Amino acid sequence: MSDRKLTCSARGCAHNYDGECNAGYINVRGSSAVTTSETTCSSFFDDSIGLFTSAITCGNKIDPDDIICEALNCIYNKGKSCLADNVHINSNFSSCETFKCK
Numbered sequence: 001m002s003d004r005k006l007t008c009s010a011r012g013c014a015h016n017y018d019g020e021c022n023a024g025y026i027n028v029r030g031s032s033a034v035t036t037s038e039t040t041c042s043s044f045f046d047d048s049i050g051l052f053t054s055a056i057t058c059g060n061k062i063d064p065d066d067i068i069c070e071a072l073n074c075i076y077n078k079g080k081s082c083l084a085d086n087v088h089i090n091s092n093f094s095s096c097e098t099f100k101c102k
Contacts, residue, residue, distance in 0.1 A: 014047030
């Protein structure tokens with residue numbers, strides 16, 4: 001596991017456990033995105049009522065090395081892998097707050 005950090009504040013996501021993602025991997029979509037709001041975490045699983053919380057918390061914390069990035073215009077995208085030191089998925093739209101256009 002690297003020293004890079006991944007944080008998530010996506011409300012209602014079953015994979016979000018105290019700001020850490022337990023999804024197994026993250027896929028950031030938005031192949032033609034030029035703004036953060038045009039990206040989205042496609043691993044987001046809406047569970048705002050908490051049905052899957054106990055199952056998800058048994059998973060592993062995601063490392064930024066496990067991020068697949070389809071945002072081709074992002075300066076951190078290298079061969080569909082994210083190279084940012086710190087990655088944050090935001091609370092309202094589960095978009096990638098780290099996105100920065102080339």
